[in-house]
Every structure is written in C-alpha cells, then in structure tokens.
Amino acid sequence: MKRLFLVLLMLVLPLCLRAQEPQVAVISLRGPINPVSASFLRENLAAAEKRGDRLLLVELDTPGGLDTAMREAVQAIFAAPVPVAVYVAPAGARAASAGAVIGLSADILAMAPGTNIGAAHPVGLGGKPDPVMEAKLVNDAEAYVAGIAARRGRNVDLARSMVRQSISLTAEDALKQRVIDLVAPSRQELLSSLEGRRVQRGGKEVVLHLAGARVVNHEMGTRDSILNAVSNPDVAYMLMLLGIAGIFFELAHPGVILPGVIGGISLLLSFFALQTLPVNYAGIGLILLGIILFIAEIKVVSYGMLAVGGVVSMVLGSLMLFPSPEPYLRLSWQVLAGTVAVTALFFGVVVVKVIQAHREKPITGVEGMIGSIGVADSDLVPEGKVLVRGEYWNATSEEPVRQGEKVQVVAVTGLRLTVRREEKAGARGEG
Missing domain, CATH: 2.40.50.140 (Nucleic acid-binding proteins)
Known part of the structure; x- marks a missing residue:
C-alpha cells in the first residue's frame, strides 16, 4: 500500500509543480491584419486567463491591414485579462500602419534590432478620396492613435506624426523617442528583461514574475489557417473564377456533380474572402460580364468579337476589383495576367472547337x-x-x-x- 502511494505521489507531484510554474503564451501575427488574425488574437486573449498565463506575447510582422480588424484587435488588448506584450521580430520585420497601432496599444512594446515601426497614415480603400474626406480620415486616425499612446504613456507627438506624416522609426530610434519600451535581440532576452516589470492592468498595478517561465506557442488551427489563406486577394480572385467556372459547367452538363461541388465550395470561400477585403462591386460585375461574353461566343459564333469583349471586360474588372493602393490588398499582376490568359485560352479553344464542329459534315x-x-x-x-x-x-x-x-x-x-x-x-x- 505504501509503495502504491509513493508511485502515485511521483506521478502527480510533477504535474502539480508543472501547473504552478509560470507560463507565457506566444502567438504570431504574420502578414496583413484581417478579421481572421484579429479573431485569433481575441480568442487567445480570452483563453489566457483560463490557462493561467502570466503574459501573452504577440510576435508581430505586418505591413498593415484593415481598419476594422485593427480596432477589433486594439479593443481586445485593452480588455485583456492578462498583460500583453507585442514584440516586433525577427530582424527585418515591421509593424507598419495597423501593426503600429496594435503595438502602441500593448502593455509592453518591444522590437528586435533591424526592425521598424510607423507609417500609420490612413489610406482610402476606394482610391484617393476628396480633400474633405481625407482630412476626416487623418484627423480621426490621429486622435485614435494619440489616445492609445497617451493611455500607455508613450510619446504622443511621435504617435501623431506616424499618422499625419507617415513617419517610420527604427528600433533604436523608437526606443530613444519613448515609442517602445525596450529593444531585445531574442525572445529569451525579452522575457528576462520583463522580470519584475510593473504594468497597469484594469486599474491595478501588476508585477510580472516570469523567471523560469514555460513558453507555450499557440498556432492558428486548421480552420483559421484556411480562412486566413483565402483572405489573400490573389487566392480570393482565383477562388471566385474557379467557382463561376464550376457552376457554369455543372449547369451546362447536369449530373457531372464534381464541377458543381468544387465550384460551390470555391464560390462560398470567395464570398468569405471578399467580405474581408476592400472590394469594388463594379469590378465583380465586369468579371461576370466577361464570363457571359465567353459563354455567348460559344452559343453565338461572332468570329471572336464576343471573346475579345470578354477578355477586355475581365481585365478591366480584375484591375478594379481591389482598389486599395496598398500592395497587400491588391491583386498581383502575375496572378491577374496568368488567370486572364488561362481563362481566355480555355474559352478560345472551346470557341475554335465549336466553329470546327459547325463546319464539319453532319454524320447523323x-x-x-x-x-x-x-x-x-x-x-x-x-x-x-x-x-x-x-x-x-x-x-x-x-x-x-x-x-x-x-x-x-x-x-x-x-x-x-x-x-x-x-x-x-x-x-x-x-x-
């Protein structure tokens, strides 16, 4: 009996000690800030208290993102039940635009050497707005960022300049200007530097005790990874065209099933992606018109005139589809040219085969x-x-x-x- 008790004690005691040791949760936000990444951050902040995390460390590398997703992330950080540290890393990473605002909202903002932060000037998604609207956007963003910087005790004037003048700072300059709290070459050195640091959380002062903390990485699940991938403009564009093509073939050849299934799934995924991206619906209309013209060329032989109109309509629609001046929210030229070329080539081959079939001698x-x-x-x-x-x-x-x-x-x-x-x-x- 005594031996059994000792065995149980040896099994349970390490688990109890492991549960009591400090734990730091680490998540990574790489790429544009969108509703999926904001939701991932919010879910981990909510789970941090249940896991007993002493700190949630967000490793950030982003060119920016959507204003709505950024504000959602900032609100989640302010309401977080545990302290939040944002670490712009590794070397060569950046916290630009929306990423800079998210970093400023954190309890602790750190950067690795060779990184930069700033350039938070708001950009209209539909192109350059009129002067009055642009002034409203800038004033709103400036006040928003200034309020965040003031709440965290950071340099308010520099925060305003990031918005109004698109200033971007290196890690060393940001530390000198009191925009960030410290520069750390690695995650381990960052956590060591935070030992005993005091932060304000919920109106109370919290002292960080991270010595010997167990670092646990939390990655995006399969669902979030897929949704995050399809939020890329290039992927969303190809999914939309694949969905349209699949539905067309299913309607043209009822009972094949596979094209309809693939087309339906692709179209639904593209709908999700389009609601997370700045979309010009005139562009979608032109793309649909292009597909209709291709189909009409098959039914009504116009000796290529309808097909040419379809190519022009698709190109114009693709250029107008994502009107944002930010590169990460636009359709890449390579994808645009490749997709239009493949679609035009496919329908061109179909048109040629239809013309040949019309010219051949009937056999029935x-x-x-x-x-x-x-x-x-x-x-x-x-x-x-x-x-x-x-x-x-x-x-x-x-x-x-x-x-x-x-x-x-x-x-x-x-x-x-x-x-x-x-x-x-x-x-x-x-x-």
Whole structure:
C-alpha cells in the first residue's frame, strides 16, 4: 500500500509543480491584419486567463491591414485579462500602419534590432478620396492613435506624426523617442528583461514574475489557417473564377456533380474572402460580364468579337476589383495576367472547337445520310432495297442498278432513299 502511494505521489507531484510554474503564451501575427488574425488574437486573449498565463506575447510582422480588424484587435488588448506584450521580430520585420497601432496599444512594446515601426497614415480603400474626406480620415486616425499612446504613456507627438506624416522609426530610434519600451535581440532576452516589470492592468498595478517561465506557442488551427489563406486577394480572385467556372459547367452538363461541388465550395470561400477585403462591386460585375461574353461566343459564333469583349471586360474588372493602393490588398499582376490568359485560352479553344464542329459534315440525321455509300440488296428497276450503314432501306434509282452494286444516297424522303450508282457519282464529282 505504501509503495502504491509513493508511485502515485511521483506521478502527480510533477504535474502539480508543472501547473504552478509560470507560463507565457506566444502567438504570431504574420502578414496583413484581417478579421481572421484579429479573431485569433481575441480568442487567445480570452483563453489566457483560463490557462493561467502570466503574459501573452504577440510576435508581430505586418505591413498593415484593415481598419476594422485593427480596432477589433486594439479593443481586445485593452480588455485583456492578462498583460500583453507585442514584440516586433525577427530582424527585418515591421509593424507598419495597423501593426503600429496594435503595438502602441500593448502593455509592453518591444522590437528586435533591424526592425521598424510607423507609417500609420490612413489610406482610402476606394482610391484617393476628396480633400474633405481625407482630412476626416487623418484627423480621426490621429486622435485614435494619440489616445492609445497617451493611455500607455508613450510619446504622443511621435504617435501623431506616424499618422499625419507617415513617419517610420527604427528600433533604436523608437526606443530613444519613448515609442517602445525596450529593444531585445531574442525572445529569451525579452522575457528576462520583463522580470519584475510593473504594468497597469484594469486599474491595478501588476508585477510580472516570469523567471523560469514555460513558453507555450499557440498556432492558428486548421480552420483559421484556411480562412486566413483565402483572405489573400490573389487566392480570393482565383477562388471566385474557379467557382463561376464550376457552376457554369455543372449547369451546362447536369449530373457531372464534381464541377458543381468544387465550384460551390470555391464560390462560398470567395464570398468569405471578399467580405474581408476592400472590394469594388463594379469590378465583380465586369468579371461576370466577361464570363457571359465567353459563354455567348460559344452559343453565338461572332468570329471572336464576343471573346475579345470578354477578355477586355475581365481585365478591366480584375484591375478594379481591389482598389486599395496598398500592395497587400491588391491583386498581383502575375496572378491577374496568368488567370486572364488561362481563362481566355480555355474559352478560345472551346470557341475554335465549336466553329470546327459547325463546319464539319453532319454524320447523323437526314443530313448525315446524304452521300453515304451502300450496296444494292436487290435490283433497282427503279425500286428495290439497299443496305446503308447496316440498315435495309426502300430505295429508288433513276437508272437501273443491279444487285451487289455500290450506290450513293442523294436524297431522303421519309423512309425512302433516292440513290445512284457510285461510279456515276464519282464521275460527276470529278467533272
């Protein structure tokens, strides 16, 4: 009995000690800030208290993102139940635009050497706005960032300059200007520097005790990873075209199923992506018009005019689809050119095949029977029977035809054929 107790004690004691040791949660936000990344941050902040985390460390590298997603992330950080540290890393990373604002909202803002922060000037998603609207955007963003900097005790004037003048600072300059709290070459050195640091959380002062803390990385789940990937403008664009093509083929060939399934899934994923991106719906309309013109070219042969119109419509629609001046929120030229070229080539091949099919001699029906070669099954004087395409027909000939001679069909009247000897048909053809 005593031995069993000792065994249980040896098993349970390490678990209890492990549960009591300090724990730091680490998440990474890489790429544009969008609703998926903001949701991922919010979920981890909510779970941090349940896990007993002493600190949530956000490793950040972003060119910016959507204003709505940025504000959602800032609100989540302010309402977080545990202290939040934002670490712009590794070397070469940046916290630009929306990333700079998220960093300023954190309890602790640190940067690795060789990184930069700033350039938070707001950009209109529909292109350059009129002067009055632009002034409103800048004033709103400036007040918002200044309030965040003041709440965290950071340099308010520099924060304003990041918005109004698009100033960007290196890690060392940001530390000198009191924009960030410290510069740390690595995660381990950052956590060591934070030991005993005091932060304000919920109106109370919290002292960080991170010595010997166990660092736990929390990655995006499969669902969030997929949604984050499809929020890329290039992926959203290709999914939309794939969805349209799949639905078209399913409607053109009912019962195939696979194109319809793939098209439906792709179209729904593209709808999700489009609601997370700045979209010009005139661009979507032009792309749909281009697809319709391609389909019309197949149905109504216009000798390429409709196809040319479809290419022009698709190109213009693709250029207008994501009007943001920010590169990470625009469609890349490589994807645009490649997708339009493949789509135009595909429909071009289909159009050529349709034209060839129209020009070919019919092989079925009455038209397909004209010119067919058969054999007289009986003497035709002038009526009798012939064997054409494996079938026996009543036939009439203007001249006598003997049994066994080859004949050629020249007319079809109901179920009766009009034929003539093949030799005579050949002679006429040569003449």
